Amino acid sequence: MNIAIAGVGLVGRVLALNLLEKGHTLTLFDEDSAYGDASAGFTAAGMLALFAELETAESSIFARGKRSINLWPSLLDQVGISDAYQLEGSIITAHPQDVSELDHFIQTLKSKVDEASSIQTLNRDEIMALEPDLEQHNRAFYIPHEGQVDAQRFMQASSDYLLNHPDVIWHQETKVEKVEELLKEFDWVYDSRGLGAQEDIQDLRGVRGEVFWLEAPEVKITRPTRMLHPRYKIYIVPRPNDRYIIGATEIESEDKSPMSVRSSLELLSAVYSMHSGFAEARIIKTATNCRPTLKDNLPQIVHEDKLTRINGLYRHGYLLAPAVVEDALNQGIYK
Numbered sequence: 001m002n003i004a005i006a007g008v009g010l011v012g013r014v015l016a017l018n019l020l021e022k023g024h025t026l027t028l029f030d031e032d033s034a035y036g037d038a039s040a041g042f043t044a045a046g047m048l049a050l051f052a053e054l055e056t057a058e059s060s061i062f063a064r065g066k067r068s069i070n071l072w073p074s075l076l077d078q079v080g081i082s083d084a085y086q087l088e089g090s091i092i093t094a095h096p097q098d099v100s101e102l103d104h105f106i107q108t109l110k111s112k113v114d115e116a117s118s119i120q121t122l123n124r125d126e127i128m129a130l131e132p133d134l135e136q137h138n139r140a141f142y143i144p145h146e147g148q149v150d151a152q153r154f155m156q157a158s159s160d161y162l163l164n165h166p167d168v169i170w171h172q173e174t175k176v177e178k179v180e181e182l183l184k185e186f187d188w189v190y191d192s193r194g195l196g197a198q199e200d201i202q203d204l205r206g207v208r209g210e211v212f213w214l215e216a217p218e219v220k221i222t223r224p225t226r227m228l229h230p231r232y233k234i235y236i237v238p239r240p241n242d243r244y245i246i247g248a249t250e251i252e253s254e255d256k257s258p259m260s261v262r263s264s265l266e267l268l269s270a271v272y273s274m275h276s277g278f279a280e281a282r283i284i285k286t287a288t289n290c291r292p293t294l295k296d297n298l299p300q301i302v303h304e305d306k307l308t309r310i311n312g313l314y315r316h317g318y319l320l321a322p323a324v325v326e327d328a329l330n331q332g333i334y335k
């Protein structure tokens with residue numbers, strides 16, 4: 001089939017990779033350039049936080065998250081970066097005065113899914129064995145089956161792959177105002193414009209998120225690590241070359257302007273209290289974007305005649321996109 005995809009952020013790319021494997025011809029439209037950083041998928045930390053997200057999310061995301069974690073390796077293989085996937089578990093910790101938060105957090109996860117019984121409590125020696133750089137913590141939790149996709153490498157490698165694919169035409173810097181118009185020319189149309197689909201999707205809102213990129217040679221944390229705090233949750237996501245993504249704020253606002261002083265104070269003081277080696281880190285950059293989110297904070301797939309809209313992946317795009325796209329294809333074009 002001759003298929004159009006409007007919006008080539010995270011969902012659009014996962015869709016394109018799936019459809020190419022089935023032998024379709026694709027025309028992609030994005031208002032940004034192929035290497036642009038406008039999409040939330042480009043700003044994301046790429047964490048596959050299957051359990052940790054359950055604190056505030058519905059347990060329905062768990063089943064899709066589990067499927068996505070199994071689907072990511074073949075997608076990354078397709079674009080030639082199988083090493084951009086890490087599934088070595090994650091660490092959750094808190095300051096001594098907030099340990100009750102930590103216990104409550106884990107209890108909440110355990111009340112939502114049985115598999116959360118695999119979460120292990122770590123004492124100081126066990127923390128030292130897994131992540132020696134977190135030695136100042138006396139208590140933490142280890143969550144197996146969590147990890148990350150290197151989001152920026154995925155965006156870059158998928159751009160290269162799609163731009164060079166003989167069955168793909170990519171219209172860069174081309175805004176699609178009315179996706180329905182594309183039906184005149186194409187056999188099937190996908191709307192994956194994220195927040196850009198606000199005019200067509202009721203109650204679609206942006207949730208602002210801010211992150212720091214730090215270079216910290218004095219820090220050797222190897223797994224995604226979260227710190228719980230009564231007012232905010234921060235995570236540290238290790239990347240190659242001593243780099244760490246520190247994030248992310250969650251603010252009910254569609255403002256994509258640069259990071260605020262308040263957010264930077266909170267994120268940096270939290271990260272410094274987690275490991276004093278961050279004091280000498282260099283700030284490589286900050287980034288801000290908005291997560292496309294619906295009223296119930298859950299993904300939405302809508303099928304109209306030969307038009308499928310996928311949206312609302314909120315803070316779970318990497319955790320959920322492969323399974324959500326698989327569901328959209330099976331309920332629509334392959335029904």
Ligand SMILES: Cc1cc2nc3c(=O)[nH]c(=O)nc-3n(C[C@H](O)[C@H](O)[C@H](O)COP(=O)(O)OP(=O)(O)OC[C@H]3O[C@@H](n4cnc5c(N)ncnc54)[C@H](O)[C@@H]3O)c2cc1C
Pocket residue numbers: 006007008009010011012029030031032038039040041042043044045046047048049174175176177192193194195196197208209210211247248288289290291292310311312313314315316317318319320
């Ligand atoms: C700070 C931050 C951290 C995050 N961390 C994580 C994480 O660790 N793990 C996780 O699972 N998720 C994370 N997310 C969430 C994830 O990034 C989103 O859920 C995901 O990117 C949504 O995918 P999408 O394709 O719907 O939207 P996007 O990725 O935003 O893509 C939308 C695309 O549509 C294009 N577009 C918009 N309007 C138009 C138009 N009219 N015409 C043509 N093109 C258009 C845009 O240019 C863009 O390329 C994070 C998000 C943020 C902001």
